[in-house]
């Protein structure tokens with residue numbers, strides 16, 4: 001099975017909605033949202049249906065976007081294939097929110113800082129970047145205690161596959177350092193019973 005199809009199915013498990021919940025909660029109704037690394041589209045599907053936002057998703061993978069196209073068929077979300085490292089094709093001051101879920105902890109620090117500089121320019125005044133990342137903390141027994149169900153088996157694969165990099169992400173504090181350096185408001189909240197973290201940077 002292709003990774004994009006596997007990931008698309010994993011996003012349909014109940015725990016995944018719980019993982020995305022703090023991002024959904026932070027995006028205001030009728031706002032203009034850009035989702036970076038939108039993958040197979042679950043966040044945009046929920047947000048378009050429940051919050052009537054104007055949503056755009058970008059991704060570097062055409063296979064992921066093919067999955068997202070299927071999920072977003074009855075929404076007004078716009079999807080775009082982009083090249084990593086290339087400038088995004090949007091005007092300055094366009095978006096109220098930029099979400100980046102399950103993406104940045106895979107990317108090198110120097111590239112992340114360039115990406116954040118670009119996102120800041122695309123945000124309207126008072127706009128927010130919302131970054132969702134696994135923490136890698138805890139262990140399989142704690143994970144099973146909170147989430148065990150035959151419908152949630154994907155969380156065990158997600159936890160094991162992301163643990164090492166997400167612990168590094170937590171130790172590096174890249175977003176906090178970036179915010180201090182650029183005099184931006186930074187906020188962090190631990191979610192998903194300790195297994196995820198949502199960080200926000202406000203312009």
Ligand SMILES: C[S@@+](CC[C@H](N)C(=O)[O-])C[C@H]1O[C@@H](n2cnc3c(N)ncnc32)[C@H](O)[C@@H]1O
Pocket residue numbers: 011036037038039040041042043058059060061064082083084085100101102103
């Ligand atoms: C683990 S998936 C996360 C999908 C979705 N955001 C979610 O949380 O369910 C990571 C996605 O980020 C995409 N990606 C990686 N680097 C990217 C970049 N520089 N710009 C846009 N998308 C990127 C990958 O192709 C992949 O679809």
